[in-house]
Amino acid sequence: MTIHDWPVPERPRERLLSHGPGVLSDAELLAIFLGSGTRGRDAVQTARDLLVQHGPLRRLLDLRAPQLARLPGLGPARSCALAAAMELAQRHLAAQLVHGDCVGQSPAVAARFLQHRLRGRPNEVFAALFMDNQHRLLAYEELFQGTVNAASIYPREVVRRALALNAAAVIVSHNHPSGDAEPSAADHQATAELQALLAHLDVRLLDHLVIGEGAPVSFAERGWLGPASALPPRR
Template sequence: MAISDWPEDERPREKLLARGAAALSDAELLAIFLRTGSRGRTAVDVGRALLHRSGGLRKLLDMPPARMKHLPGLASVGRRALLLAALEMGRRYLAEELERGFSLDNPEPAARMLTAELRGEPREVFAVLFLDNKHRVIGFEKMFYGTVDGAAVYPREVVRRALEYNAASVIVAHNHPSGVAEPSQADRDVTDRLRKALDLVDVRVLDHLVIGDGHWESFSRRGWV
């Protein structure tokens, strides 16, 4: 049965417009970009097959275009371009919050934007948001890079950049490439070193966010900063 023969409230596009994108499954969202299926299969069927073949939506969208084109249903340049453009649009939408002047008064918006920046990194990346005295963003930098086992963090470099930005506070963050966001003892030790170094120049560490795969943890929420 073709999608056009389905009840109207079950068709992916109509369902999205009536109930919102969150109501759609991953396969239904993919079907909107695929637009058509193949012989004997609807676009939703092709979407399910793509998810199964790639190991899920995240792995599909993280796949290099050169590999993506070999998947059934994505041989078309147009389809691949639509998917990649949608992914980049989402990243840019979140990245706009990193622009100078955006205020961060709780962990949620910071975690949202930092997840977009760090979640896909194959190695640990330590990043810093520099804020003014009203918690508005005045700078963002990925400062230290490591392996999947850890990143070497140098507090003196964070202090130096904080002074150059004339920052009143910072939010630091790093990703766990394993996907597990639970902070380690090493993460706590680094945070203590940073806090002590920045205290000397009257710059406050507001939070340390650990970014996993689809989840994040906040030191401030745990009462650790």
């Protein structure tokens, strides 16, 4: 039995068109990308198998396209479609940062963007959002890459890029591949040094977000940056 044999109101595409994507399960959303299933299994059953064996959904979608292509039911074309969809989502979040004072009004937008970019990376990556004086995005740059449990951070290089971009504010972020987002002593030390260097140039360090499995740890929200950061809480 294929999905085309299902009652029309129960088919994933028809349900999406009638009620929106939010009503679909992870397996149903993935099945729409698959289009068809593997031998003897429809697209939804194939999607469920993928989620059981390689999920949950976030972990599955964190795989790179060549890894996805090797999984049953995907292959090069479908894995490229999934990778492209993830990149579109990231660019959509980036566009929200560019248009309007999104970081100043809603730090959650920046946090979601950085989660999409950094969570699931196999090694530590230190990145920065450089912004103008209205907190609109000038550039997103991945500045340093390290190992599975460490990345050397060079605050002076961040300062150099802030000057080159004529940035007035910066949000920095790095991931912990272990999944534990609690900052290390080295993270605190590098952040304090970076904030001091930027302050000499009248550039504000708005936040340092550490990305793990759950919600990011925000230095600003925990009061570790002092009154200069003054970011409202993420919602």
